[in-house]
Amino acid sequence: MTPPAVEARSLSRAFGARAALTDVTFSVARGEIFALLGPNGGGKTTLFRILATLLPPDAGSFSIDGLDPMVAGRPVRRRLGVVFQSASLDKKLTVGENLALQGDLYGLPSGTRAARIRELLEMFRLEDRASDLVETLSGGLARRVEIAKALLHAPPVLLLDEPSTGLDPGARRDLIDALASLARAGTAILLTTHLFEEAEAAHRIGLLDQGRLIALDTPGALKATLGGDVVTVEAKDDAGAPALAARIESRFGAEAGRITVVGPTVRVEREAAHTFVPRLVEAFPGAFKSVTLGAPSLEDVFIAKTGRRFREADAPDGGSHAE
Amino acid sequence: MAGATRNERHVSPPLALARREIVRFFRQKSRIVGAVAPPLVMWILVGSGFHGSFREDSFGYFFPGTVVLVVLFAAIFATISVIEDRREGFLQGVLVSPVAPASIALGKVLGGAVLGLMQGLPLLLLVPLTGLRVDAAGLLSAAALLALLAFALTSLGFAIAWSLESTQGFHAIMNLFLIPMWLLSGAFFPVDGAPSWLRAAMAVNPLTYGVAALRRALGGAAPAWMSPSLSWTVTAAFAALMFAAAVAVVARFPAGPAARLAAARPPEAR
Numbered sequence: 001m002t003p004p005a006v007e008a009r010s011l012s013r014a015f016g017a018r019a020a021l022t023d024v025t026f027s028v029a030r031g032e033i034f035a036l037l038g039p040n041g042g043g044k045t046t047l048f049r050i051l052a053t054l055l056p057p058d059a060g061s062f063s064i065d066g067l068d069p070m071v072a073g074r075p076v077r078r079r080l081g082v083v084f085q086s087a088s089l090d091k092k093l094t095v096g097e098n099l100a101l102q103g104d105l106y107g108l109p110s111g112t113r114a115a116r117i118r119e120l121l122e123m124f125r126l127e128d129r130a131s132d133l134v135e136t137l138s139g140g141l142a143r144r145v146e147i148a149k150a151l152l153h154a155p156p157v158l159l160l161d162e163p164s165t166g167l168d169p170g171a172r173r174d175l176i177d178a179l180a181s182l183a184r185a186g187t188a189i190l191l192t193t194h195l196f197e198e199a200e201a202a203h204r205i206g207l208l209d210q211g212r213l214i215a216l217d218t219p220g221a222l223k224a225t226l227g228g229d230v231v232t233v234e235a236k237d238d239a240g241a242p243a244l245a246a247r248i249e250s251r252f253g254a255e256a257g258r259i260t261v262v263g264p265t266v267r268v269e270r271e272a273a274h275t276f277v278p279r280l281v282e283a284f285p286g287a288f289k290s291v292t293l294g295a296p297s298l299e300d301v302f303i304a305k306t307g308r309r310f311r312e313a314d315a316p317d318g319g320s321h322a323e
Numbered sequence: 324m325a326g327a328t329r330n331e332r333h334v335s336p337p338l339a340l341a342r343r344e345i346v347r348f349f350r351q352k353s354r355i356v357g358a359v360a361p362p363l364v365m366w367i368l369v370g371s372g373f374h375g376s377f378r379e380d381s382f383g384y385f386f387p388g389t390v391v392l393v394v395l396f397a398a399i400f401a402t403i404s405v406i407e408d409r410r411e412g413f414l415q416g417v418l419v420s421p422v423a424p425a426s427i428a429l430g431k432v433l434g435g436a437v438l439g440l441m442q443g444l445p446l447l448l449l450v451p452l453t454g455l456r457v458d459a460a461g462l463l464s465a466a467a468l469l470a471l472l473a474f475a476l477t478s479l480g481f482a483i484a485w486s487l488e489s490t491q492g493f494h495a496i497m498n499l500f501l502i503p504m505w506l507l508s509g510a511f512f513p514v515d516g517a518p519s520w521l522r523a524a525m526a527v528n529p530l531t532y533g534v535a536a537l538r539r540a541l542g543g544a545a546p547a548w549m550s551p552s553l554s555w556t557v558t559a560a561f562a563a564l565m566f567a568a569a570v571a572v573v574a575r576f577p578a579g580p581a582a583r584l585a586a587a588r589p590p591e592a593r
Binding site (some may be wrong): 008052053054055073074075078080082084086087088089090091092093097100101102103104105106107108109110113133149 | 332333334336338339343346350351408411412413415416417418419420421422423505564577578
């Protein structure tokens, strides 16, 4: 049996007294796109840096293609393609020179190197930019070069930290398509993101919050854990939401389904919500600013798991923001 | 196109990294001026100022030290770039590659040393203007010494710069440590005329031996107590030791200043 492309076992890492990552376990198969989704400060970058061999974990271990980086550091690095959130290109070198240098660092013979550079320039539609200095490229173009650079040595495992940073929606779409075709060719792809649409494109999602993996499944299965639909009721003011939730609870009881208060909104998860919404509105005329009904989104899954909205969870210190 | 044998060859990582240093240097014109002009201006000013108030000819006396200073400046500018490499993100890509710590250090040091030599060697053409008398063998020795010194000083600069977070920090160390090291190397005043405490400091300064050897190769006078073989041996040992230090810092602290700051500032909090 072949080992998974990436296997993380109980990874933990603290910075001083703050636990950035606690007991994270998951694996990524060949040909799979795995998204680590979470708010900023949730531990994504710490996990990324550990897997990229830049930061040792305090506890736990991981393997790449079954190889332990502590024992086989160089073979592990040869198997990894790493795309950082920030630029890693030399701005004073041309696109071609950057790629050639990358080939040399990974020990590609010069013939292979030239062929791979041509292949990747074509794949990322950069052929006519090969002799341009990187400092003259737009953000989106430079990003494409970053990804081409990481793929030059044809790594079986690709790690990307917030890969669509600085890309416009069109370029983001292109990136997702490119990743999908790499995955079809057998590359295991692990990316971190705080964008739901990017995570939707993954085969499986690990929800990372406050350093813990709080959910791990396919996007569909994650959304299916919520009871059918989500009704979001916006109260007239922030202070009104808890009172409103209490009133809905006492009026409808268990029939209302699962009720959560998030900021100025009350969220109700239940089956066949379309029959519930008219009764809800009639029961409390004029008490709401708005009522929306929708299929659960990944954000709803995050809220259901944490009781917080995603943006509220963005915290520089990753601290808790429970309401 | 290249033949089959050539296609199988690959450029070794240290050479690829060294070549990058040199390419970058020539794309930043201000660095060329910054490295060569100040020591030359200093040589002319100090040499002229001391002219006549010195036993031997002051232009001749200050010349070897000036060449060493050009190499020192070149080494400083070359290694300071490791701080920029880290800040601009280039280094993170190198650190996740399979390149060994020794190769990372060698790439930077080799690149810096070649740049130092490219700036120091042409100065030897000025020897006829200095009043020093030197033959071809002396010039060859001087070139070899410059190569050793360039390697040693670049390694030293690299070992310091690796763990620094800002170029400002490097300037402080330069003024506090590297420039005094040069001043106390016999480049600026002779060892033998100095007060005894200063003489002791100069005797333990490895650069003193390099400057003395260079002075001798260029036909000047070195302290009598220092044999030519002693000055060469110490200079070679200095180069070897500094390179070992450069390799050690990369192997020990791959993340550079981040390793030191990690406790205070987690990576996501930027």
